[in-house]
Amino acid sequence: MKTLKIEDLSKNFGSTEVLRKINLEIDEGNFLVLLGPSGCGKSTLLNIIAGLETINEGNVFIDDYNVSKVEPKDRNIAMVFQSYALYPSMNVRENMIFGLKQAKTSKEKIEQQLEKVSKFLQVDQLLERKPSQLSGGQRQRVAIGRALVREPRIFLFDEPLSNLDAKLRVEMRREIKKLHQQLKTTVVYVTHDQTEAMSLGTRIAIMNHGVIQQNDTPENIYNKPSNTFVADFIGSPSMNLIKGILKESSGEISFSVSGSNVEIPIKDYEFIDKSNLNNKEVFFGIRPEHIYFKKSNESDFEINLRADLSEYIGHEQIMTFDYANQEILAKFPSTIKIELSKETKLYFDLTQTSLFDAQTEERI
Amino acid sequence: MQDNTQSSSYQQLEQKSKYTNMFLRWFLYFVLILFASYFIFPLYVMVVTSLKTMEEIRQGTLLSWPSGLNFESWAVAWGGRGYGAGDTFLRPYFWNSIKMVVPAVFFSTFIGAMTGYVLTKWRFKGDSWVFLFLLFGCFIPFQAILLPMARTLGVLGISNSIIGLVLVHTVYGIPFTTLFFRNYYVSVPTELVKAARIDGAGFFKIFFKILLPISAPIIVVTVIWQFTQIWNDFLFGSTFSFGEAAPIQVALNNMVLSSTSVKEYNVDMASAIIAGVPTLIVYVLAGKYFIRGLTSGAVKG
Numbered sequence: 001m002k003t004l005k006i007e008d009l010s011k012n013f014g015s016t017e018v019l020r021k022i023n024l025e026i027d028e029g030n031f032l033v034l035l036g037p038s039g040c041g042k043s044t045l046l047n048i049i050a051g052l053e054t055i056n057e058g059n060v061f062i063d064d065y066n067v068s069k070v071e072p073k074d075r076n077i078a079m080v081f082q083s084y085a086l087y088p089s090m091n092v093r094e095n096m097i098f099g100l101k102q103a104k105t106s107k108e109k110i111e112q113q114l115e116k117v118s119k120f121l122q123v124d125q126l127l128e129r130k131p132s133q134l135s136g137g138q139r140q141r142v143a144i145g146r147a148l149v150r151e152p153r154i155f156l157f158d159e160p161l162s163n164l165d166a167k168l169r170v171e172m173r174r175e176i177k178k179l180h181q182q183l184k185t186t187v188v189y190v191t192h193d194q195t196e197a198m199s200l201g202t203r204i205a206i207m208n209h210g211v212i213q214q215n216d217t218p219e220n221i222y223n224k225p226s227n228t229f230v231a232d233f234i235g236s237p238s239m240n241l242i243k244g245i246l247k248e249s250s251g252e253i254s255f256s257v258s259g260s261n262v263e264i265p266i267k268d269y270e271f272i273d274k275s276n277l278n279n280k281e282v283f284f285g286i287r288p289e290h291i292y293f294k295k296s297n298e299s300d301f302e303i304n305l306r307a308d309l310s311e312y313i314g315h316e317q318i319m320t321f322d323y324a325n326q327e328i329l330a331k332f333p334s335t336i337k338i339e340l341s342k343e344t345k346l347y348f349d350l351t352q353t354s355l356f357d358a359q360t361e362e363r364i
Numbered sequence: 365m366q367d368n369t370q371s372s373s374y375q376q377l378e379q380k381s382k383y384t385n386m387f388l389r390w391f392l393y394f395v396l397i398l399f400a401s402y403f404i405f406p407l408y409v410m411v412v413t414s415l416k417t418m419e420e421i422r423q424g425t426l427l428s429w430p431s432g433l434n435f436e437s438w439a440v441a442w443g444g445r446g447y448g449a450g451d452t453f454l455r456p457y458f459w460n461s462i463k464m465v466v467p468a469v470f471f472s473t474f475i476g477a478m479t480g481y482v483l484t485k486w487r488f489k490g491d492s493w494v495f496l497f498l499l500f501g502c503f504i505p506f507q508a509i510l511l512p513m514a515r516t517l518g519v520l521g522i523s524n525s526i527i528g529l530v531l532v533h534t535v536y537g538i539p540f541t542t543l544f545f546r547n548y549y550v551s552v553p554t555e556l557v558k559a560a561r562i563d564g565a566g567f568f569k570i571f572f573k574i575l576l577p578i579s580a581p582i583i584v585v586t587v588i589w590q591f592t593q594i595w596n597d598f599l600f601g602s603t604f605s606f607g608e609a610a611p612i613q614v615a616l617n618n619m620v621l622s623s624t625s626v627k628e629y630n631v632d633m634a635s636a637i638i639a640g641v642p643t644l645i646v647y648v649l650a651g652k653y654f655i656r657g658l659t660s661g662a663v664k665g
Contacts (some may be wrong), residue, residue, distance in 0.1 A: 048559075050558070051562075052558050052561065052562075072558075072561045072562045073561065073562060073563065073564035077562065078562065079558070079559065079562050080557065081555040081559060082555070083553045083555050085553060085555035085558065085559040087556065087557045087559075087560070087573075087574050088556075088577075088578050089574070089578050090579030097564035098560075098563050098565075099562070099564055101565055102564030102565055102569075103564055121571060146559075146563075158555075
C-alpha cells in the first residue's frame with residue numbers, strides 16, 4: 001500500500017500547462033521534497049494533493065483510495081503554509097483546535113491533543129496569545145502544531161521556512177528534521193532551497209516546467225543527476241558541464257575537448273547504454289568540489305589549467321579556470337594559494353563524474 | 365586660522381537657517397489658522413444664529429455674539445410650535461431617516477463584504493468581469509437611474525415608502541461597498557482560506573469566523589461612507605418619497621423653503637445643524653476605531 005500515489009496527473013490554468021503527466025509514489029514514513037525553481041508547478045502539485053486545486057487529468061490516491069474528488073477536510077491531511085496562515089482573530093489555543101472543533105471531536109479528546117502537542121512543541125506557555133504577539137519562530141511552531149493536533153496521514157509543507165531569517169531557518173530546519181524522526185509521519189515538502197531539500201528529504205523530486213526531472217534519494221540526486229537540469233540545479237556552485245566528444249578505440253573510452261589534446265580516460269563509469277559511444281557529443285560533468293589541488297586517489301586525473309579568477313568566501317575559495325575556452329569552477333580550502341593567469345596542476349576525481357548526451361541532455 | 369574662518373562661516377549659516385526656519389514656521393501657522401477659520405466660519409455663523417432671537421438677528425450683524433443661550437429655535441425646529449396645519453418640524457422625518465439609514469447601511473455593507481469575499485477568495489470564471497461591471501456602478505450618475513428606479517419601485521409597490529428608499533440606497537451602495545471590501549480582502553493572504561478549508565470550515569464559516577473578525581477597519585470605513593451618503597442624500601429622497609415618508613434632508617428643504625411668514629433664520633439654522641449632527645457623531649465615534657483598526661495591524665497576524 002502506498003501512502004500517497006499520483007497517477008498521470010495533468011493540470012492547466014487556461015492555456016498554460018502547469019503540470020504534465022506527473023507520476024509519484026510515497027511509502028509510509030517517507031519525507032518527500034518537491035524541489036524546483038519558482039513557477040515549476042511544485043506548489044500547484046502540493047495544492048492538488050491537499051485538494052485545494054482541481055485536477056484536469058489523472059488521479060490522486062491516499063492509502064490506495066482515490067481522493068481526486070474528496071474535499072480537503074476529508075483527505076486526512078494537514079498543511080503548513082509559507083505565511084503560517086494563523087487565524088489573526090483567534091489566539092493560539094483557538095488556532096490549534098479550530099480543525100478539531102470543525103470535525104466535532106469530543107472536548108476531552110481536544111484538550112488531550114492540545115496539551116500533548118503544545119507541550120511537545122513548547123508552545124504551552126503561549127496558548128492565550130494572539131498570532132500578532134508571537135515571533136516568527138513561535139508562529140511557525142504554532143502552525144506546525146495546528147497540523148499536528150489533527151494526527152493526519154500526510155503532512156504537507158509549503159515553503160514553511162522561507163519567511164524566516166537565515167539563522168532561524170537553520171534552527172527550524174533541524175526541528176522539522178527531529179520532528180520527522182520522532183513521529184515518522186509521511187511528509188510532502190515544497191521548497192526552492194536545495195540545502196533544505198538535501199538535509200530534510202529521504203527522497204527528492206526535482207521539478208521543472210511541470211515535469212518531474214528526477215525522483216530519487218538525495219545521494220543519487222547529487223551524485224548521479226539524471227539530466228543536465230538536475231546537475232546544474234543542485235550544488236553551489238553547480239556542476240561543471242564541459243562540452244566535448246567521446247572517443248572509443250579498442251575498448252578504451254576517452255573524453256576530449258576540441259582545441260585541447262588532453263584525453264580524459266573514462267574508466268569504471270556506469271553507462272546506462274554502452275552502444276554508439278564513439279564520436280558522441282557529450283557534456284562531461286564534474287562538481288567543483290571534486291577537483292583537487294593535491295592528488296588524493298590513485299585514479300585522479302592530472303590536468304594543467306590556467307587560473308583566471310578567485311572568489312574568497314571565508315572557509316573556502318572558488319577558483320575559475322580556463323579549459324580550452326570553457327570555464328571550470330573548482331572549490332578549494334582558502335588556505336591554498338594559487339597564482340592567477342598561470343597554469344596550475346589540478347586533479348579531477350574520475351570516480352565522481354557524470355556524462356550527458358549533448359543533444360538530449362540526458363545522462364548516458 | 366583656516367579652521368576658524370571655516371567654523372565662523374558655519375556659525376553664520378546656522379544663524380541664517382535658524383531665522384529662515386523661524387519665519388517659515390510662523391508663516392505655516394498663519395496659513396493654517398487662516399484656512400481653519402475659513403472652514404469654521406460657516407459653522408460659527410450657524411451656531412450663533414440658531415441661538416439668537418429674531419429680534420437680535422434683525423438688529424445685530426452676522427457675526428455678533430448672541431445675548432444668551434436661547435434654545436427656543438432648536439425646540440421649534442425639532443418639535444414645532446404646536447399649532448395644526450402648515451407646521452413642519454423635523455422630529456418625524458428624523459426618525460424616517462434613521463429607519464432608512466440603518467437598514468440601508470447594514471445591508472449594503474453586508475452584501476459588499478460578501479461580494480468582496482467571493483471576488484477575492486472564491487475566484488470563478490469571469491469574476492474580473494463581474495467586478496468591472498460592479499465598478500461601473502460607481503460611475504453611474506444618480507440622475508441617470510431616477511426613471512428606471514421609479515418604475516421598478518412602482519412595479520414592486522414600494523414607491524413613496526421607507527422600504528423603497530432602503531432598497532434604492534442598498535442597490536446604489538453595493539458597487540462602492542464591494543470595491544472597499546474587495547480591495548481590503550485582496551491584501552488578506554488567501555492561505556488563510558486554504559488553511560480553514562483544510563480545517564473543515566465551509567464558505568460561510570470562513571467568512572464569519574476568519575474574515576469578518578479582521579474586517580473592523582474596512583467595516584468602519586464603509587459604514588462612515590455609506591452613512592454619510594445615505595443620510596445626506598436629497599435627490600433620491602425627494603424623487604422617491606414625499607409627505608410623511610420623506611427623509612430629513614427633504615423635510616429640511618421643505619421647512620426652509622415653504623415658510624409662509626417671515627424667514628426664521630434661527631430656526632432654519634437650528635434645523636440644518638440637527639440634520640447634520642448624526643453624520644458628525646458617526647465620524648467622531650467611528651473615526652477613532654478606524655484609526656485604531658489601521659494601526660493595530662490585525663491582518664498580517
